[in-house]
Amino acid sequence: MRKILTCVIILVMASAAFGAPAAFKLGGTGPLTGGAAIYGMAARNGAQIAVDEINAMGGDIRFELRYEDDTHDAEKAVNAYNALKDWGMQLSLGSVTSKPCEATAAENFADRIFALTPSASSAAVTEGKDNVFQMCFVDPNQGTASAQYIASKGLAKKVAVIWKNDDVYSKGIRDTFVEKAPEAGLEIVSETTFADGNDTDFSVQLTEAQTKGAELVFLPMYYQPASLILAQAQAMGYAPKWFGVDGMDGILTMEGFDKSLAEGVMLLTPFNADAKDERTQKFVAEYKRRFGEVPNQFAADGYDCVYAYCQALAQAKATPDMDAATLCAKMIEQFTTMTFNGVTGENVRWSANGEVTKDPKGMVIKGGVYVGLD
Amino acid sequence: MIFLNYFISGISLGSIYAIIALGYTMVYGIAKMLNFAHGDVIMVGGYICFYAVARYGMNPFLGVAVAVVGCTLLGIIVERLAYKPLRQAPSLAVLITAIGMSYFLQNTALLLWSSNPKVFPSIIERGSFKLFDGRLSVSHVTVLTIASCLVIMGVLTLFISKTRLGKAMRACSEDKGAAQLMGINVNATISMTFAIGSGLAAIAGALLCSAYPTLMPTTGSLPGIKAFTAAVFGGIGSVPGAFLGGLMLGVIEIFAKAYISSQLSDAVVFAVLIVVLLVKPSGLLGRNIQEKV
Numbered sequence: 001m002r003k004i005l006t007c008v009i010i011l012v013m014a015s016a017a018f019g020a021p022a023a024f025k026l027g028g029t030g031p032l033t034g035g036a037a038i039y040g041m042a043a044r045n046g047a048q049i050a051v052d053e054i055n056a057m058g059g060d061i062r063f064e065l066r067y068e069d070d071t072h073d074a075e076k077a078v079n080a081y082n083a084l085k086d087w088g089m090q091l092s093l094g095s096v097t098s099k100p101c102e103a104t105a106a107e108n109f110a111d112r113i114f115a116l117t118p119s120a121s122s123a124a125v126t127e128g129k130d131n132v133f134q135m136c137f138v139d140p141n142q143g144t145a146s147a148q149y150i151a152s153k154g155l156a157k158k159v160a161v162i163w164k165n166d167d168v169y170s171k172g173i174r175d176t177f178v179e180k181a182p183e184a185g186l187e188i189v190s191e192t193t194f195a196d197g198n199d200t201d202f203s204v205q206l207t208e209a210q211t212k213g214a215e216l217v218f219l220p221m222y223y224q225p226a227s228l229i230l231a232q233a234q235a236m237g238y239a240p241k242w243f244g245v246d247g248m249d250g251i252l253t254m255e256g257f258d259k260s261l262a263e264g265v266m267l268l269t270p271f272n273a274d275a276k277d278e279r280t281q282k283f284v285a286e287y288k289r290r291f292g293e294v295p296n297q298f299a300a301d302g303y304d305c306v307y308a309y310c311q312a313l314a315q316a317k318a319t320p321d322m323d324a325a326t327l328c329a330k331m332i333e334q335f336t337t338m339t340f341n342g343v344t345g346e347n348v349r350w351s352a353n354g355e356v357t358k359d360p361k362g363m364v365i366k367g368g369v370y371v372g373l374d
Numbered sequence: 375m376i377f378l379n380y381f382i383s384g385i386s387l388g389s390i391y392a393i394i395a396l397g398y399t400m401v402y403g404i405a406k407m408l409n410f411a412h413g414d415v416i417m418v419g420g421y422i423c424f425y426a427v428a429r430y431g432m433n434p435f436l437g438v439a440v441a442v443v444g445c446t447l448l449g450i451i452v453e454r455l456a457y458k459p460l461r462q463a464p465s466l467a468v469l470i471t472a473i474g475m476s477y478f479l480q481n482t483a484l485l486l487w488s489s490n491p492k493v494f495p496s497i498i499e500r501g502s503f504k505l506f507d508g509r510l511s512v513s514h515v516t517v518l519t520i521a522s523c524l525v526i527m528g529v530l531t532l533f534i535s536k537t538r539l540g541k542a543m544r545a546c547s548e549d550k551g552a553a554q555l556m557g558i559n560v561n562a563t564i565s566m567t568f569a570i571g572s573g574l575a576a577i578a579g580a581l582l583c584s585a586y587p588t589l590m591p592t593t594g595s596l597p598g599i600k601a602f603t604a605a606v607f608g609g610i611g612s613v614p615g616a617f618l619g620g621l622m623l624g625v626i627e628i629f630a631k632a633y634i635s636s637q638l639s640d641a642v643v644f645a646v647l648i649v650v651l652l653v654k655p656s657g658l659l660g661r662n663i664q665e666k667v
Contacts, residue, residue: 034489035590071489165637192636200586203383204631211376224491224588231493231587235500235513256428256493256589 022320023062024313024327026051026306027084028093028118029104031072035224036097038250039298040069043096043118045291046302049283054310061310062320070095074103081107089113090324091331093305094132096298098122098139098169105132113324114331116308118301121246122168126354131328133335133354135301135308135344137270139172142245143220144180145360146173146268150216151184153362153373155241155266160190160214162205162229164221173220173245189214194225202229206238216241223251230261242266249296252368259368268360270344271300272372280343294369297344304342311340378510380632381625386516388624389523390585393578394601395608395616396530397571403611404547404567407465410472411452413598414479415572419445419579420494420589421487427495434497441576449572453565461561476595483591491590494583515585522581526574527617534613543567547611600627600643607647609660618658 028047030040044067051063066087068080077100084092092108094117095101101120108115109129116133117125123140126132137145150156159181164170174191181188189212192205206229209217217233217240219226226248233239244267251262273284273294283303287295295303312334318327340348345358362373394416401409422444426437456475460468498518502511534540542563545553554560582597583589600623608619623643630642650658 033484035491037488037490194636195640200588201383201387201628203386204380204628205636207376207379207383208632227491227493228586228588231496231500235502235515236511237502237504254491254493256424256495258493258495 023055023064024309024318024320025066025088025090026063026093026309027066027068027081027087027089027091028095029068029070029077029080029084029100030096031100032067032069034071034073036072036222038223038253038296039119040067040072040096042250042296042298043093043302045287046283046295046299046304047093047118047306049286049290050303050306050310053286054306059314060319061313063306063309065306067093070100072097072100074100077101077104078107080104085111085113090320090322090327091309092116093118093302094125095120098125098172099167101125102168105129108132111324112328114328116305116331116335118305119246119298122172124168129354130352131332133350134356135305136246136297136356137358137360138355139169140176141355142268142360143173143176143178146218146220146243146245147177147180147184147186149268149360149362150218150243151181151186155243156214156216157185157187158189158212158214158216159186160192160209160212160217160240161188162192162194162202162209162217162219162221164195164225165193166195167221169247170221177218177220199225200228202232203236205229206233206236209240210236210238214240216243219244219248221245222247223249223254227251227254227257227261230265231258234261244268246270246297249298252365252370253293253296259365262365263367265365266373267363267365269297269363270358270360271295271297272361272363273300273370274372275343283343300343304340304344304348307342308335308340308348312338375506375510380628382510382512382516384625384628385621386513386519386585386624387628388604388621389519390578390582390597390620391601391604391623392523392617392620393519393526393574393581394597395605395620396526396613397574397578398602398605399608399610399613399616400530400574401567401571402605403613404543405457405564407457407468408472408602409457409568409571410469410598410602411475411479412571412575413594413596413601414476414483415445415448415452415575415594416579416582416598417483417589417591417594418448418479419576420583420593421483422576423497423580423583424492424494424589427497428492434495438497438577438580441580442573445576445579446569446573449568449575450565452572453568457568458561458565461564480591480595487591489591491588494587494589496584496587497580498584515581519581519585522577523617523620526577527613530613539563539566603644603647606657607650609657612657612659612661615657615659622658 032040051065070077070080081104092115094115098120119136163174190209242265248267316330348358363370419441423437423441426432426440502513542558604619604623608615631639
């Protein structure tokens with residue numbers, strides 16, 4: 001009996017060692033359900049397309065991708081991260097949204113598992129961690145870029161800001177926007193806040209912006225509260241210019257959303273699905289074929305993350321049998337020196353603290369679709 | 375003029391709280407239980423209305439009617455399955471059951487309709503009436519909300535004071551045992567109260583989602599808590615109290631947001647509640663009934 005058992009165990013171990021294809025285990029967490037599910041699903045879908053494309057090319061680099069649901073909750077994100085670690089994750093895609101990613105990034109740092117997050121943009125995600133990198137702009141840069149963009153295009157002089165005070169993403173962008181706006185020649189006439197996701201009445205914030213004469217309202221927030229603000233402003237008969245950030249991306253795919261409400265809403269995002277270059281068009285076509293919708297910026301970030309890993313692993317001559325810590329050291333070396341070209345930007349570079357440099361593109365919603373502003 | 379604008383926003387928000395609070399206060403007054411699932415019945419009403427209007431293209435008012443029927447049925451079923459068997463149980467057990475019911479409804483909604491936020495189609499055209507050369511604007515939804523709140527409140531008061539069933543409800547509220555001895559079917563009366571409360575919840579859901587057009591499985595929970603606060607504020611068990619409490623809560627919340635701090639509005643609201651309860655523990659219009667030993 002014991003002999004048979006030993007044989008079986010040996011057989012199982014052998015098949016595990018030889019049978020499995022040599023692939024890098026790539027894991028990430030994101031909101032696959034919940035109010036922010038649009039982001040999580042998009043990032044996962046984008047990453048999956050890239051993984052399938054790279055595996056189909058049959059080169060030395062192969063990936064196995066696994067995403068766990070964190071419902072945009074920091075505690076659940078850590079549980080999801082631990083599940084991925086048990087699975088044997090060698091490289092991490094961090095988390096999709098900022099708050100959960102701050103939690104998982106700390107784990108990444110402690111465990112020496114390299115992370116490249118597609119879209120978690122708060123500064124605290126990368127701060128003080130040498131092995132956590134971002135594919136999207138860090139929040140402070142979005143605030144600066146928005147202020148400069150509004151000023152340089154002459155969109156408005158008097159600006160109102162409505163931000164969400166219990167969200168690091170919103171606060172991070174607001175802080176630098178408020179700091180940089182006067183330098184750019186903008187006057188902030190009204191600044192109001194709201195709290196958690198159940199705060200649905202914006203009449204005070206909008207009335208104040210309107211009476212102070214704001215020509216443009218800056219909305220550093222996710223699309224769900226933004227949809228409420230747009231609807232209530234229309235009911236009030238207030239029609240300023242609206243300017244959002246990358247969290248606004250996704251507003252058009254909300255079920256039941258009246259797209260005419262978002263007409264003329266501007267936002268800064270690094271990805272333009274209308275771009276004419278071959279890579280973007282190929283990616284957009286494949287995404288539409290598989291998931292039936294135009295990919296947003298999060299999908300593009302997820303896609304780029306996998307390709308950036310592919311490039312870095314190839315240059316470092318890494319192999320899937322290396323452990324996470326070895327890969328981590330190699331990836332830090334590559335990411336701080338390499339230049340990457342992806343669908344979310346050309347000449348993408350990373351600084352040693354994990355922040356990315358690339359140019360944002362201005363977009364405007366016209367007739368229910370995103371159109372490039374420039 | 376800005377003051378008036380804020381005041382109207384407050385009344386608008388408050389009248390939604392008031393309609394929800396009516397449901398809480400009626401059930402509490404008659405069955406002496408806090409139905410914490412009330413907020414979630416509102417959410418279900420919102421979803422039924424959403425599907426009727428957005429998916430099946432019904433007339434919005436017909437959609438609300440469908441939601442009222444649906445929620446009334448839901449209220450009856452919930453009462454029959456979860457609350458009726460506990461009629462003789464200690465009130466704490468009933469309270470816990472109600473909280474459980476609230477989570478049950480939320481999670482069922484999560485399974486059925488997923489947690490992606492849906493945008494509720496307004497039941498009337500979005501826009502506003504302009505007064506004083508456009509310096510004061512009152513949105514259509516606000517007018518509709520205030521009007522429905524007044525109508526519901528009037529009908530409910532008439533119903534309770536004039537009809538036989540209303541009399542039975544008042545009798546149950548005062549003394550269940552004595553009411554039963556007088557030949558009133560207490561069980562049926564309590565079930566009826568739940569049915570009416572849930573029907574009101576559907577109307578509240580449609581109005582809530584028209585004013586703030588976002589629909590998620592958790593949509594009803596915070597307005598539910600606020601409306602419960604309003605009911606306690608006005609004196610729980612009292613119908614005019616719920617109305618007054620709801621309006622005041624809405625106005626205080628908006629004024630706190632506008633004149634004190636948009637970050638502290640909820641803190642101010644609950645601070646006012648604490649002060650009111652310290653001065654008048656039974657609420658603004660609540661009756662202080664001495665318990666005889």
